[in-house]
Amino acid sequence: MLNVALPKGRLGEKVYDMFEKAGYECPSIKETNRKLIFENEAKGVRYFWVKPSDVSIYVERGAADIGVAGKDILLEYEPSVYELLDLGVGKCRMCVAGKKDFFDDGKKVLRVATKFGNIAADYYTKLGRDIDIIKLNGSIELAPILGLSDVIVDIVETGSTLRENNLEVKSVILPISARLIANEASFKFKCSEIENVVRAMKVQVSAND
Ligand code: PRP
Numbered sequence: 001m002l003n004v005a006l007p008k009g010r011l012g013e014k015v016y017d018m019f020e021k022a023g024y025e026c027p028s029i030k031e032t033n034r035k036l037i038f039e040n041e042a043k044g045v046r047y048f049w050v051k052p053s054d055v056s057i058y059v060e061r062g063a064a065d066i067g068v069a070g071k072d073i074l075l076e077y078e079p080s081v082y083e084l085l086d087l088g089v090g091k092c093r094m095c096v097a098g099k100k101d102f103f104d105d106g107k108k109v110l111r112v113a114t115k116f117g118n119i120a121a122d123y124y125t126k127l128g129r130d131i132d133i134i135k136l137n138g139s140i141e142l143a144p145i146l147g148l149s150d151v152i153v154d155i156v157e158t159g160s161t162l163r164e165n166n167l168e169v170k171s172v173i174l175p176i177s178a179r180l181i182a183n184e185a186s187f188k189f190k191c192s193e194i195e196n197v198v199r200a201m202k203v204q205v206s207a208n209d
Contacts, residue, residue, distance in 0.1 A: 002045050002193050005059055005067030007052035011090045011178060015068045016047070018087065018208075022200035044193065056081055056181060065186035066194060071176045072155060076116045081181040084198050088205045090178035094119060096170045097162055098144050098151040104129075104170075111150045113143030120153040123173050141165045 004019070006012040016029060026040040026047055039046040050058055050067070056079040058064040070090055074083060094116065104110055106129065113134040114120045124131045134149050141161055143149040155176065156162060156169060180201060182194055 001039075001041075002066065002190060002197070003064045004045060004047045005050045005055045005064035006047055007055050007068055007070075007178075008049040009052065011052065011070075012049065012068070014089050015087060015178060018089070018201060018204040019045075019047075019197075021207075022197070022204050024197065024200070059181050059183050062183045062185060064183065065190055066180060066182045066197065068178050069181050071174075071179055072116060072119070074179060074181070075174075076118050078118075079181075080184060082184060082187050083179050083181055084194070085180040085201055085205065087178045087180055087201065088208055090176070092155050092157040092176050093169075094153065094173040094176055095156045096123075096151050096153055096173065097141075097156065097167050098170050100166060100168050102144065102150060102170075104150065111148075112153055113140055113149035113151075114153040115140060116153055119173065123153070141167055 006016055024043055024045045026038045026045060029038040029047055036049050037046065048064060052070065053073055055067040055069040056073055056077060059067040059081050060079040068087065072094055110129060110131045111134060112120050112131045113136050115137060117133045117135050120133055134143065136143060140152045140154045143152055144167065145165060151170060153173065162168060180198065187194055
């Protein structure tokens with residue numbers, strides 16, 4: 001049985017559709033209920049719905065053999081997992097954003113609000129810019145509006161959250177997308193099963209292009 005951690009939510013549903021088309025269907029997952037685990041014994045696959053930022057924890061510790069995690073999470077937490085495939089979905093950008101009239105003149109320590117403290121620290125270290133990281137857990141866009149920070153480092157997908165709050169992208173740090181990841185031991189011991197999944201998912205990635 002291959003244990004697969006899927007990120008709960010819209011991205012997870014899209015990714016499950018790819019697994020389904022790849023031949024790893026599990027019809028019970030589409031029933032509307034509060035269940036978290038779904039199994040198709042015949043196909044040798046068991047799916048779990050996991051909070052997106054927790055997928056890499058389940059995979060790193062072997063509670064799941066494989067899973068789907070955003071590149072943002074992999075860069076931020078650097079879990080010891082194998083990154084097997086860019087699934088080409090969940091595409092967005094990690095950006096610095098701020099109020100339209102804010103310009104960083106470099107004179108003061110820059111106050112940066114973010115969920116991604118390590119990514120932000122890395123980015124500004126490379127620029128040689130001193131920053132003060134303000135770690136938040138959500139609604140990051142509020143920080144510059146209320147004067148809690150000068151800028152934010154956050155994910156921008158459609159850009160509508162920024163637009164509707166009169167903020168703008170100041171710079172793009174890197175592109176993000178969902179990745180298929182594997183537990184290191186599972187990759188050894190369930191090598192052929194995992195390789196079959198990767199092969200079948202590659203076909204789905206190309207079909208989506
Ligand atoms: C994410 C991100 C932005 C928003 C960007 O937040 O932190 O706020 O999506 O998407 P957009 O460019 O399409 O508007 P999420 O919905 O995960 O909620 P959060 O505020 O709890 O982080």
